[in-house]
Amino acid sequence: MLEAIGSGFYGLTSGFTHLHWSNLVMMAVGCLLLYLGVKKGFEPLLLVPIGFGCILVNVPLAGLMEKEGFLRILYDAGILTELFPLLIFVGIGSMCDFGPLMENPKIFLLGAPGNFGIFLVLALALALDFTKLEAVSIGTIGACDGPPAVYVASRLAPHLLGPITVAAYSYMCLVPLFQPTIMKLLTSKKERMIDMGVVRKTVSKTTKILFPLVVTVIGGIIAPAGLPLLGTIMLGNFMKECGVVSRLTKASENEIANIVTLLLGISVGATMDGKVFLTAQTLMLFGLGFLAICLDTACGVLFAKLMRVLTGGKVNPLIGAAGISAFPMSARVVQKEGQKYNKKNYLLMHAMGANAGGQVGSVIAVAVMLSVLKGMGVI
Amino acid sequence: MDNWTFGITMVVVGMLGTFVSLLVLGLVISALKKLFPYKNEEEG
Numbered sequence: 001m002l003e004a005i006g007s008g009f010y011g012l013t014s015g016f017t018h019l020h021w022s023n024l025v026m027m028a029v030g031c032l033l034l035y036l037g038v039k040k041g042f043e044p045l046l047l048v049p050i051g052f053g054c055i056l057v058n059v060p061l062a063g064l065m066e067k068e069g070f071l072r073i074l075y076d077a078g079i080l081t082e083l084f085p086l087l088i089f090v091g092i093g094s095m096c097d098f099g100p101l102m103e104n105p106k107i108f109l110l111g112a113p114g115n116f117g118i119f120l121v122l123a124l125a126l127a128l129d130f131t132k133l134e135a136v137s138i139g140t141i142g143a144c145d146g147p148p149a150v151y152v153a154s155r156l157a158p159h160l161l162g163p164i165t166v167a168a169y170s171y172m173c174l175v176p177l178f179q180p181t182i183m184k185l186l187t188s189k190k191e192r193m194i195d196m197g198v199v200r201k202t203v204s205k206t207t208k209i210l211f212p213l214v215v216t217v218i219g220g221i222i223a224p225a226g227l228p229l230l231g232t233i234m235l236g237n238f239m240k241e242c243g244v245v246s247r248l249t250k251a252s253e254n255e256i257a258n259i260v261t262l263l264l265g266i267s268v269g270a271t272m273d274g275k276v277f278l279t280a281q282t283l284m285l286f287g288l289g290f291l292a293i294c295l296d297t298a299c300g301v302l303f304a305k306l307m308r309v310l311t312g313g314k315v316n317p318l319i320g321a322a323g324i325s326a327f328p329m330s331a332r333v334v335q336k337e338g339q340k341y342n343k344k345n346y347l348l349m350h351a352m353g354a355n356a357g358g359q360v361g362s363v364i365a366v367a368v369m370l371s372v373l374k375g376m377g378v379i
Numbered sequence: 380m381d382n383w384t385f386g387i388t389m390v391v392v393g394m395l396g397t398f399v400s401l402l403v404l405g406l407v408i409s410a411l412k413k414l415f416p417y418k419n420e421e422e423g
Contacts, residue, residue: 106405109398112402119393122389123387123389123390204412206415207415210415211411214404214407214411215404219400222400361401364401365393365397368392368393368397369389372389373389
């Protein structure tokens with residue numbers, strides 16, 4: 001009898017006896033993510049479920065990530081299968097407007113240097129003794145887009161999925177804080193004042209409908225390993241532009257995107273176990289991720305300076321900073337910075353074009369990276 | 380394959396591949412705009 005009572009009490013106290021210091025730290029990290037999401041408005045749709053998932057998984061003996069735990073079921077169903085980021089990408093595609101990009105196709109090129117940070121940081125991560133697959137996964141933070149980072153990390157370095165996802169989504173929100181400094185350092189006052197004129201509406205509906213098809217087929221043939229990412233974002237965009245499946249478009253950008261975002265967030269949070277997360281490697285990862293996005297901005301601005309020279313001064317180099325995938329935040333930063341130096345300068349639509357190019361560029365860059373890896377026999 | 384070779388390959392081929400892909404796509408979009416020009420009536 002006493003033994004039974006003792007066992008009963010043990011069941012109620014064993015949680016406390018199995019609590020590790022790393023669990024407490026990670027619960028604090030989870031609370032920090034909740035604070036950033038709720039109070040500061042940093043990507044709350046992702047940081048709130050990630051933060052909560054992080055707290056849940058660090059409660060000892062709950063077994064939520066054990067074989068039949070509900071977080072394990074969600075993780076296996078959506079993260080291991082790579083389904084969640086792809087479904088979110090359908091929603092993102094249906095929310096994207098590539099019109100400003102199509103009005104001035106040469107702006108498309110800014111999407112390339114705007115994602116060079118991916119490759120540069122990949123090389124740096126290798127030099128810092130990360131494995132090849134870890135370095136590739138860390139580099140994708142430079143895509144400045146959640147779904148590609150989640151897709152690659154879940155496939156190549158699942159033990160880094162938590163920090164990579166948190167880094168990718170958090171740094172997107174920090175874009176307005178660090179981009180202006182980089183833009184100012186790399187451009188002269190005269191360059192910042194360049195007026196690019198007004199963008200006129202010159203794209204036919206047929207072109208807008210064909211754009212996602214063309215990008216899918218050509219991009220898919222060049223980089224087939226990345227077709228899941230490319231195909232899903234372009235499917236969403238095609239549905240939007242064709243105009244005949246508005247129910248599916250609305251479902252993609254609302255119900256599907258919202259449900260999957262919740263499940264993705266909580267599943268990613270579930271990977272943030274203290275013993276795996278709290279390492280020097282994770283700290284380095286956060287530093288490398290931040291560097292990737294800074295390099296994206298720098299490369300974008302430098303390339304835009306080259307375009308300025310080649311076009312005889314028609315391109316304002318500030319729009320190069322919008323060549324990253326932080327859509328549309330980066331475009332707004334460029335508009336604001338441009339107006340600081342020339343109140344008559346309306347760079348927003350040009351920057352939106354560059355930003356849309358960055359969106360496509362990030363998917364193409366990750367697709368190219370996966371295809372090169374496949375060609376080399378690494379995956 | 381050693382890390383040095385892997386890193387250089389990824390940087391060179393990756394950056395070049397991304398740039399060329401976007402260049403090709405940009406040219407195709409320009410061609411599409413010429414093939415299917417914007418018409419005021421169509422958009423009305």
